Amino acid sequence: MSDMNQQMTTRYKNNFLKEIEQQAEMGDWVKMCMQCGVCSGSCPTNFHPGWAHPPQEIFMMIRAGKRDEVLDSQSMWMCTSCYNCYVRCPRKLPITHIMHGIAEYAYRLGRAPKGQPTLHLSKTFWNNCTKSGRTNEVQLTQTLYFKDGIVSGIKKALVMQDVAIGLVKAGRLNIMEALGGGHKCKGAKGIHAMLAKARELENQRKGRAA
């Protein structure tokens, strides 16, 4: 467990709801849930075996202080961002965003499930696009294709090669990106400074150590 996890456990003691309200993005909405269940019923992953806890159960678990069960759960990582729950919620809770907020917080605490595909994609994408300020599509797809080894990576690339050639011909994909070239943001340094400042402000707001 990370230092931050220790720090938060000490700070909030047994009040996990308060912890989520103050630390997770959109977490202050959790108390508004009236447990009607329409979000869970509307979820496309409803009958998916990997989905242990539907949103309104997660909300209830937060209120019941089940810290470990929530933070170690796969459930919020299974969200496909279809926004069905968001539009149908009778209390207008931004459920999709809350799910993302809890997932992100679990990651910050170092408790996100290892090898989780959604987490892997998010991390890869974030690192890729913050590096130069623009997404390097070739490197992004490469990283994802070769996630499970060279052989499976090459197989995936062969399946998609027609699409890739089409994209290159249409000027939608720059081969030079493979070597670190391609389109970039002119002021990458500025972007890095901006992100660092945003992180600093967030830490200030949430009372976290830098």
Added chain:
Amino acid sequence: MTSVVATNQTILVVGGGIAGMTAALEAAETGKQVVLVEKNPYLGGRTVQLYRYFPKMCHPSCGLEINLRRLKANPRIQVLTLAEVTGISGDKGNYSVTVKLAPRFVNENCTACGECNKAATTEIPDEFNYRLGKVKAAYLPSDMAYPQRYVIDPSVVASAEGQAIKAACKYGAVDLDMKEEVVTLNAGAIVWATGWQPYAAEKITPYRYGEFKNVITNVEFERLADPHGPTGGKILRPSDGKEAKNVAFIQCAGSRDENHLRHCSRFCCMASLKQTRYVQEAFGDAGKSTIYYIDIRAIDRFEDFYQEVKANPNVSFVRSKVARISEDKNGDPRLWGVNTEGYIRYANPHDLVVLAVGMEPSVKNVAIPAEVMGDSSGFVMADPANAGIFGAGCATNALDVNRAVQSATAAALRAVQVVNQVARAEA
């Protein structure tokens, strides 16, 4: 021409449902002059469209009969049907109100013999039965209708059929030359009792109301269970006429929902609990009801009724707001969702689904031709600035019959006080 006797000591009651009738009677029985205006061709409003009341399971016709006897015995009430208020001007103690009167095409000579109905051939949707059936273009809105007088639909008036209807009447009651009229009348105080309408269930898109025939609303279910209804009281589902022995009730269909109605409509829990009794009475132990709910709001004295229904092994409760409805090949609606007690996923087929739709005010405060204060749902609120216009019944809040009557009595008392002040000032 319709003549209306009204002065600034008259109380105008807008809406002739249970609240409006009550307010009119209570005021008139204290000796005040009352004009009762009703948009429909008959009095009684939504209450007479119910099969039975909760909690005593008595028939609305009984209470209506008592009110009609009081009404007929009271010379101080003038009833205008097919009438709509179009404008209100003036102030407390001296209002001037314009009322639009639609033609009934049948005058006071009518004896309700029904000969005109036999002569009519065109069929129009039966509004009294929430369009579940059809009626002929010369019709009595319901068996209990007051005034007990037929109505002729404007669509046949100019046709040969209209002439045939006229010829069939032995009493000279059919008057095809009736025109729309506008009358202006005086009033010292106004009781606004325009009531409610069921929430438009088609707006709750995942429930597919209007698309799936076997998804109906609670008000329609009342008509199905009523012996005077379109099925003669048999609970048959609309798609194939099969007996609906496995009925699902979906609570909060539109109510308590920021996307639809913000408020709790209060009556729907009790209405569904009551309707499980209809299923039990129709099919005995073969009739199964399932209530899908967020929480059952059977308040104070209704708790006993809830406990009785809960003890019935043929009624089950699923704590879940249903997420969506699909339709099986045999026409069975299938309900999808998660039972929040244990977080169990379900996909249950039923014969018939009844949406317990909520109440919204039939005239929202913004549409009232006077300065009236309303809440965020459009219900009329007490407003000191308009001390001569009082809301009553479901125009003020989502209420059951009992509470609507209480609210109407209170409104009548306030209106009487205003008129008394006017009388003292002029004495």
